[in-house]
Amino acid sequence: MADQGGSQHGIARTSRVRSEEQKQRDLQRIQKYRELEDQVRSHVSRADYSPQLFQLTSKLLRLNPEYYTLWNVRRRCLISGLFSRPSAGSSCSTACSSTFPTATTTQSSTSCSSSSSATTPPAPGSPTAGRSGTTAEPGAAGAPSGTFASDDPAQAPAADSTDSATAAAAAAAAEQQDLATIQSELSFTIPLLLESPKCYWIWSYRQWILAQAIARLRPHVARQVWEAELGLASKMLGKDRRNFHAWGYRRHVVTQLESAALRGASMVEAEFEYTYRMIQTDLSNFSAWHSRSKLIPRLLDERGADDAARRAFLDKELNQIREALNVGPEDQSLWYYHQFLMLNLVDPDKHPAMTRGIAAGDRAAYLAREIDEIKELLEDYPDVKLIYEALFEYTLYLCQLEDRQPTADERADLAAWLAKLKELDPMRNGRWADLERECGL
Amino acid sequence: MSENFKQLPEELQLATSAHVKYIQSLDTRKDEYDYWLTEHLRLNGLYWGLTSLHLLGHPDALPRAETIDFVLSCQHESGGFGAAPGHDAHMLSTVSAVQILAMVDAFDELESRGKGKAQVGKYIASLQNRQTGTFAGDEWGEEDTRFLYGAFNALSLLGLLHLVDVDKAVNHIAACANFDGGYGVSPGAESHAGQIFTCVAALTIAGRQDLVDKERLGRWLSERQIAGGGLNGRPEKKEDVCYSWWVLSSLEMIGKTHWIDKDQLIAFILRCQDPERGGISDRPGDMVDVWHTVFGLAGLSLLRYPGLEPVDEVYCMPKSTTARVLGR
Numbered sequence A: 001m002a003d004q005g006g007s008q009h010g011i012a013r014t015s016r017v018r019s020e021e022q023k024q025r026d027l028q029r030i031q032k033y034r035e036l037e038d039q040v041r042s043h044v045s046r047a048d049y050s051p052q053l054f055q056l057t058s059k060l061l062r063l064n065p066e067y068y069t070l071w072n073v074r075r076r077c078l079i080s081g082l083f084s085r086p087s088a089g090s091s092c093s094t095a096c097s098s099t100f101p102t103a104t105t106t107q108s109s110t111s112c113s114s115s116s117s118a119t120t121p122p123a124p125g126s127p128t129a130g131r132s133g134t135t136a137e138p139g140a141a142g143a144p145s146g147t148f149a150s151d152d153p154a155q156a157p158a159a160d161s162t163d164s165a166t167a168a169a170a171a172a173a174a175e176q177q178d179l180a181t182i183q184s185e186l187s188f189t190i191p192l193l194l195e196s197p198k199c200y201w202i203w204s205y206r207q208w209i210l211a212q213a214i215a216r217l218r219p220h221v222a223r224q225v226w227e228a229e230l231g232l233a234s235k236m237l238g239k240d241r242r243n244f245h246a247w248g249y250r251r252h253v254v255t256q257l258e259s260a261a262l263r264g265a266s267m268v269e270a271e272f273e274y275t276y277r278m279i280q281t282d283l284s285n286f287s288a289w290h291s292r293s294k295l296i297p298r299l300l301d302e303r304g305a306d307d308a309a310r311r312a313f314l315d316k317e318l319n320q321i322r323e324a325l326n327v328g329p330e331d332q333s334l335w336y337y338h339q340f341l342m343l344n345l346v347d348p349d350k351h352p353a354m355t356r357g358i359a360a361g362d363r364a365a366y367l368a369r370e371i372d373e374i375k376e377l378l379e380d381y382p383d384v385k386l387i388y389e390a391l392f393e394y395t396l397y398l399c400q401l402e403d404r405q406p407t408a409d410e411r412a413d414l415a416a417w418l419a420k421l422k423e424l425d426p427m428r429n430g431r432w433a434d435l436e437r438e439c440g441l
Numbered sequence B: 001m002s003e004n005f006k007q008l009p010e011e012l013q014l015a016t017s018a019h020v021k022y023i024q025s026l027d028t029r030k031d032e033y034d035y036w037l038t039e040h041l042r043l044n045g046l047y048w049g050l051t052s053l054h055l056l057g058h059p060d061a062l063p064r065a066e067t068i069d070f071v072l073s074c075q076h077e078s079g080g081f082g083a084a085p086g087h088d089a090h091m092l093s094t095v096s097a098v099q100i101l102a103m104v105d106a107f108d109e110l111e112s113r114g115k116g117k118a119q120v121g122k123y124i125a126s127l128q129n130r131q132t133g134t135f136a137g138d139e140w141g142e143e144d145t146r147f148l149y150g151a152f153n154a155l156s157l158l159g160l161l162h163l164v165d166v167d168k169a170v171n172h173i174a175a176c177a178n179f180d181g182g183y184g185v186s187p188g189a190e191s192h193a194g195q196i197f198t199c200v201a202a203l204t205i206a207g208r209q210d211l212v213d214k215e216r217l218g219r220w221l222s223e224r225q226i227a228g229g230g231l232n233g234r235p236e237k238k239e240d241v242c243y244s245w246w247v248l249s250s251l252e253m254i255g256k257t258h259w260i261d262k263d264q265l266i267a268f269i270l271r272c273q274d275p276e277r278g279g280i281s282d283r284p285g286d287m288v289d290v291w292h293t294v295f296g297l298a299g300l301s302l303l304r305y306p307g308l309e310p311v312d313e314v315y316c317m318p319k320s321t322t323a324r325v326l327g328r
């Protein structure tokens, strides 16, 4: 299992002995916390998903955002009252839940709710249909309760054309209400995320809220909500460039912004540019290099790149990483990306994007040139083990590409580099010994 | 472990009795605010604590009957388990429940007093996304290879793996593979030691290790060991006891544990323990917790530290338990 809340990371060990005063303070906090919790449980046991309960979850989640059940209670409060009506998206996910219980998989929500655009009048008889005129500020004083007056005019079955105008107005009001609710929820989680940027539950709740935007709002309205999310992803990555929650979130947001449900188009150029900016800020950001490796195939396809353009692209990437290696040959991130480029040369069946039009002989020439360039690095950096590792690996690649055994000169080089690896990196001696045996050195 | 290790100074010896006392004390700290703030991890915490005690050779240090009662009190009608009474059912706590019941050999009580194995299996199977093969953590839909592994772990212990589409799940893991040999949280995501453990362990349970690029992955994993002997979870990150376990267990699964310096890792983990008050932390000098305690001990066990019960690298449970339950 990957990292969990509740575990201590990076907190200095201190004496566990508390003063009497600290103990008293702890007891007061515990009492306050448990009182809130008791109130929540009392509402939940009565299935009373009211605005009062909703407000209690706000208070308690600010104290403890890891309390996943509270996020679920909050979702139930939204579904059973604060959102304008049971969404087609959520009813679908209930109906399909025996096989496919994913509310955040928005493809499923949207495919099941093709007729659920907010321009469709709310179903008559829906308990929350068409509350006109209520401003939905969840948690705000005077927010509507979960049950609504049955004499609400929007709930009357549409009998003639004047009623359809009423229904349209009600739908517009419902959308306004849902938009306000969604934005309020997004705002609620921001300070919590800034304080606990690695808390899975907050990220997951936020994604669920955004899925609600797709299910409940017209596409152009939902799109504005999602576009603002890219800003958040950038902000979080600005604070921690390697936060994999934030990178994953960014990928998710981009995928949705590109989707038909949000009337989207490809953002691959912009995202590729983003990785470039991140790398410019910090060459060691492997998350950005990784992202680049994943975007390249699509980028070239969408550019309609021919073989020559692909090869030119490879040249540019090679130049870039070589320049980076010249200043930071100790940086693993750079070498991993360099390996990725070399794999494109060695295994074009698996990684064809940049190299599909390059003949085997030319690919070998590319490799040989890289090996020469890397040898030159040794003049300035004779004690960097990653250089020897690369030379060793790429020489074997070259033999593989030319379908031959290493020459006598190459064997001498391999043995010398391996000796250097053992000297510089004894931690991995077991690996060097395996390599030595496999290569018969 | 090599001979010279036995000559380490006293402070680098494992403080077994302090660790046992530490774990026993965890449920008595009801006057501490943190005890209440971590209730959403109670069942997971019990699994971490109980596994630690089993590895330390003190499997009876927590009362068995109370343990079973508590686990069963967390079960919902759906078959799933919440982290504690009053908490919603979730994959993570359900897996912990199954692991605890396996360790104390109480599947029969699940049958007689709980909702039964079949209902647990049904709950877990209901969380599989039948289109992509991956698993959600609960009805609200967050998907992650952690949950896929959890499902395989618990279902295989229950003998109910046939309830899910194993091939689809395996294909999903294959789609999470990266050029560096590692795996991410979902297709497209960066390789990450925790996720590599979940993916390689799930493939091992499914009998599909043939899909793992062992050379490339072994190389990536072995590079996680940094000066000081600890292991990090991704390139250019700090070392951490919990990541050390995920990397080490993954190396063990693919037969490459000898690609790192075991003695240095042992010394690192031992430097992270609190020898007086017990428990292990993420890095030397930090606050201990039961999460890093179990992964530290599991690491030491895998490294053949003397006096510890052997750990199963796929399940992070005593080998004696998995041997009994899985009939190996």
Ligand SMILES: [Zn+2]
Pocket (backbone or CB within 6 Å): A007, A009, B240, B241, B242, B243, B282, B292
């Ligand atoms: Zn950790």
